[in-house]
Amino acid sequence: MSNIFFRMYLVIFALITQCLFAQNYPDGMSEGTLKINSTSVPVKIYSTTELGDLNVFPDRKVDGNVLIILNESNFEPAFFSFGAMTLDKLKQAKYQLLDKNFRLIESPATKENIETFKYAVKSNKPIASADQVSLETPFKIWDPSKGIVLGPITLHFYSLMFIFAFGFGYVLMTKIFKIDNVNQKYLEPLFTWTLVGTILGARLGHVIFYQPELFKEDFWSVFLPISTKNGFHFTGFSGLASHGATIALIFTTLYYSFKIIKKNPFWVYDRLGIVVALGGAFVRMGNFFNSEIIGKPADPNSPFALLFPQQSSEYGVTVPRYPSQLFEAFGYVCLFVLLWILYRKTDKKYQQGWLFGLFFIILWAIRFFVEFLKEPQGDEFIQFGGLNTGQVLSIPFMIAGVVIMIISKKFKITQAENEKPE
Structure with a gap:
């Protein structure tokens, strides 16, 4: 067991060390081989x-050959004219345009x-239509589609991950x-209150801790998936x-x-x-598909290095x-398994609060350490001792977890009391 913990410490130490010596990209570009x-x-x-x-990149002086990865967001229908003009500007600057298959x-x-335009290449070896072209990089490129297209509707992967989260959560609960012999009628209200608390709390938490200016600049976007700033449009909760x-x-x-299940x-x-x-x-998997909550720049030869064009x-x-996002997701899966x-193999579920305290300690410790590798999420309004907002906010939760585990001794119940029918 001690060897396992020692290896875990080594992994954490390696991640933090790589963070402290994060790769620097002076020209804002990485390198590959076409x-x-x-x-x-x-x-x-x-x-x-x-x-x-x-649009202004072709005006920039860059030594050597260049490959530009284009995005769907570069060619939104509302800005078609500007997008088409940008492609023309790239052509005039001697860039060749390619689709996703090069x-x-x-x-x-x-x-x-x-939307079929995926790459723009400017090289000392012009590409002919019959050429076989591919891109090789020491790192992986994460450039997924937005979701699953179902006719006129696109089911976004981020939304799908939320559905999985609540769907599997419902099945698991x-x-x-059933294990605790609790009437299933209490399941629906728990699901409802959990859903409301998660969505509303997560949204308000983001605005309060990271974007408080929205209360003045775009009030309705705080509570609704819309924006009234610069015109009305649907945005989703970002x-x-x-x-x-x-x-x-x-x-x-x-x-x-207190009011429903009375436990x-x-x-x-x-x-x-x-x-x-x-x-x-x-x-966090949804965040990964959305290319958000990404990490700090990594050495391109690192096995963890990923390029997020989106x-x-x-x-x-x-x-x-x-x-x-994947580091954090992996940590949460391990926490779930633990x-x-x-819950299933020990009597700790009868010591009310013990599992919850452990959950708080480990979950927020995972968040705390992964934050060393993350880019800041919006404006960092809370900073202390070199720690960012996410880390500072995690510390009270970890302390609370320790306190809850200590006082949980006062709330022990027997198996008979736990499984007592209604």
Whole structure:
């Protein structure tokens, strides 16, 4: 067992060390090799989700060959004219335009075909239509589609991960209620209050901790998936904070415990923590599909290095980065497995609050350490001792977890009391 913990410490130490010596990309570009038939052409790789930045890039002096990864966000229908003009500007600057399979596109951009433009290449070896072209990089490129297209509707992967989180959570809690001999009629209100607390708390938490200016600049976007700034348009909720969700869940679960199921709140928290750990992993996977909450720049030769062409410009230049979402998701899966084993194989579920306290300590410790590898999420309004907002907010939760585990001795119940029918 000690060897396992020693290896875990080594992994954490390695991650933090790599963070402290994070790779620097002075020109904001990474490097790769364009294979044109049997010829290797070294290229600098550039990408941005901002059409304005893409438009001025041809004016920038760059030594050597360049490959630009284009994005769907560069060619939104509302800005078709500007997008088409940008492609023309790239052509005039001697860039060749290619589709996702690196096939040359020589036709002009239209509203019907503009989304087929995927790469722009400027090299000392022009590409012919019959050439076999591919891109090789020491890092992986994460450039997924937005979701599953179902006719006129696109089911976004981020939304799908939320559905999985609550769907699997519902199934898991159903099993837990059966194990504890709890009437299933209490499951629906728990699901409802958990859903309301998670969404509302996460949204308010993000705005309060990271974007408080929205209360003045775009008030309705705080509570609704719309924006009234610069005209009315549907945006979806683009910012959710786990700290806010946790605080809201604490209060909604208190109401549920006292007014509905009439059990000790720690009894509910113990079981809800198991579900939330798994749900958190799905949410971070959704962030991964959305190329958000990304990590700091990584060494391109690192096994963890990923390029996120769809990343927001608020994170800085598009260069290989740590997939911090996956690190966090993996940690949450491990936490879920641990809590489930303790719940099923030990009597800790009868010590009300013990599992919840452990959940708080480990979950927020995972968040605390992964934050070393993350880029800042919006404006960092809370900073202390070199720690960012997410880390500072995690510390009280970890302390609370320790306190809860200590006082849980006062709330022990017997197996008979736990499984006593209604």
